Amino acid sequence: MMAKFWGKSGNIKEEILKDFPIFKRKINGKRLIYLDSTATSQKPIQVLDVIYDFYSKVNSNVHRGIYRLSEEATEAYEKSREKVRKFINAASIREVVFTKGATESLNMVAMSWGLQNIKKDDNIVLTIMEHHSNMLPWRRVARLKKAKVYYIPITSDGFLDLSYLDKIKDAQVLAVTHVSNVLGTINPIRELAKWIHEKGGIIVVDGAQSTPHMPVDIKQLNVDFFAFSGHKMLGPTGIGVLYGREKILEETEPFLLGGEMIKKVSMNDEEWSDLPWKFEAGTPNFVGAVALGMAIDYLKSLGMFWVRKHEKKLTKYAIELLSKIPSIKIYGPLDVNYRGGVVSFTMNNVHPHDIATLLDEDGIAIRSGHHCAQPLHEYLGVAATARASFYIYNWEEDIEALYSSLLKIHKMFNE
Numbered sequence: 001m002m003a004k005f006w007g008k009s010g011n012i013k014e015e016i017l018k019d020f021p022i023f024k025r026k027i028n029g030k031r032l033i034y035l036d037s038t039a040t041s042q043k044p045i046q047v048l049d050v051i052y053d054f055y056s057k058v059n060s061n062v063h064r065g066i067y068r069l070s071e072e073a074t075e076a077y078e079k080s081r082e083k084v085r086k087f088i089n090a091a092s093i094r095e096v097v098f099t100k101g102a103t104e105s106l107n108m109v110a111m112s113w114g115l116q117n118i119k120k121d122d123n124i125v126l127t128i129m130e131h132h133s134n135m136l137p138w139r140r141v142a143r144l145k146k147a148k149v150y151y152i153p154i155t156s157d158g159f160l161d162l163s164y165l166d167k168i169k170d171a172q173v174l175a176v177t178h179v180s181n182v183l184g185t186i187n188p189i190r191e192l193a194k195w196i197h198e199k200g201g202i203i204v205v206d207g208a209q210s211t212p213h214m215p216v217d218i219k220q221l222n223v224d225f226f227a228f229s230g231h232k233m234l235g236p237t238g239i240g241v242l243y244g245r246e247k248i249l250e251e252t253e254p255f256l257l258g259g260e261m262i263k264k265v266s267m268n269d270e271e272w273s274d275l276p277w278k279f280e281a282g283t284p285n286f287v288g289a290v291a292l293g294m295a296i297d298y299l300k301s302l303g304m305f306w307v308r309k310h311e312k313k314l315t316k317y318a319i320e321l322l323s324k325i326p327s328i329k330i331y332g333p334l335d336v337n338y339r340g341g342v343v344s345f346t347m348n349n350v351h352p353h354d355i356a357t358l359l360d361e362d363g364i365a366i367r368s369g370h371h372c373a374q375p376l377h378e379y380l381g382v383a384a385t386a387r388a389s390f391y392i393y394n395w396e397e398d399i400e401a402l403y404s405s406l407l408k409i410h411k412m413f414n415e
C-alpha cells in the first residue's frame with residue numbers, strides 16, 4: 001500500500017471510516033457502533049482487496065513449487081514475514097513464525113519448549129489475569145511434568161502485585177500477558193523479563209492485546225517468546241505470529257510435525273528445516289500472512305504512536321462518562337497511561353448479557369461474559385463483566401452513544 005497522507009481531506013475520521021465497509025451496515029436501523037475490537041477488529045478494504053487479489057492472481061502453495069506462481073506466492077509470504085519482523089523490531093526473520101493465532105502460538109511454546117524443558121518440581125509462574133490461552137497450556141505441562149504453578153495476584157486497582165515475586169525463589173518460566181483483555185492493565189514486561197532472566201528462566205508474553213494497539217519493540221522488551229493474532233489488528237482470521245528468541249528456537253523441537261517444512265526424512269531419522277520454517281509444518285495460511293502484511297502497512301501509515309494516543313483519549317473519555325453512572329463499577333487501572341483501550345464494567349441489578357442485548361438494540365456491539373479469563377472473574381468475585389473496547393475507527397461520538405444507552409439502562413433497573 002502506498003503510504004497514506006492521513007488528514008488530506010481535513011477529516012481523518014471520515015477517511016478511516018470510509019475504508020471499513022462494515023460501517024455501512026445498520027443494526028436495528030441504527031448506525032453500527034462497534035466496541036468489541038478486543039475480540040476481533042474490523043477489516044479495511046485494503047486488506048480485503050489483498051485477499052481477493054491473491055486468490056485471483058497468485059494462488060499457489062508456498063515453499064514447494066518451482067514454477068512462477070509458487071515463486072511469487074513464496075516471495076509475498078516471506079515479504080510479509082519481514083514486515084512483521086520490522087513491526088515488532090525482532091532481530092531476524094528466523095525469529096518470526098507464522099501460526100494460526102495467539103492461542104496456537106502460546107500452545108506451541110508450552111507443548112514444545114515446555115514439555116522439553118520443564119521437570120518435576122520446577123516452578124511455572126502465571127498471573128491471575130491471564131487469558132485461558134496463556135494459562136491452560138502451562139497447567140497441562142505442570143500436570144504432565146509434576147511441576148508447580150504460581151499465580152501473581154492483582155492489587156485492588158488492577159495492577160500485578162509484584163511484591164508476590166519475592167516469595168518465589170526459583171522459577172523456570174513466567175507466562176504473562178502484555179495487556180489484560182479484561183482490566184486493560186499494561187504490565188511491566190521489561191521488568192518481569194529481568195526478574196525471570198536473573199533466575200535463569202524464560203518469559204512468554206501474550207501480546208494479543210498490545211501488538212494491535214501500541215508500539216511493540218521486542219528488543220526493548222527483552223522477551224523470549226511473544227504471541228499475537230492477525231485478526232485483532234485489521235488482518236484476517238487464521239493467521240498469527242509466534243516470536244521466539246533465535247537461540248531458544250534453535251534448541252527447541254517443533255510441535256507440529258510433517259509437511260514440507262523439513263529438510264530430510266529417512267526411515268529412522270529426520271532433519272528439521274532452518275528457522276523459522278521448522279515450526280511451520282503443513283501448508284501455512286499464506287494468504288492470511290500476506291493480508292496481515294497489508295494490515296501492518298495500514299497501521300504503520302497511521303503510526304502506532306497515533307493509534308495508542310487515539311485509544312488513550314477514547315479510554316479516558318469512556319472512563320470519565322461511565323463513572324458518572326452511579327450503578328456502574330469499572331474494573332482495572334483508571335489512569336490511562338497504564339491501561340489499553342478496553343473498559344470492563346458491571347452495573348447493579350443487570351446481568352452483563354442483558355446490558356449487551358439492550359445495547360444491541362441501539363446498534364452498539366460490546367462483549368459480555370468472562371472473556372476467556374474465568375479465573376480472573378472468580379478472583380474479582382463476579383461471574384461476568386460487560387466490556388467495551390476501542391480501535392482506530394472509534395470516535396468520541398461512539399463513547400457518547402454508549403454512555404447515553406447505558407444511562408437509559410441504569411434508569412430502567414436502578415431508579
Ligand SMILES: Cc1ncc(COP(=O)(O)O)c(C=O)c1O
Nearest residue numbers: 101102103131133181206208229
Ligand atoms: C489476551 C488474549 N490472549 C489470547 C487471546 C487469544 O487469541 P486468539 O483467539 O486470536 O487465538 C485473546 C483473544 O481474545 C486475548 O485477548
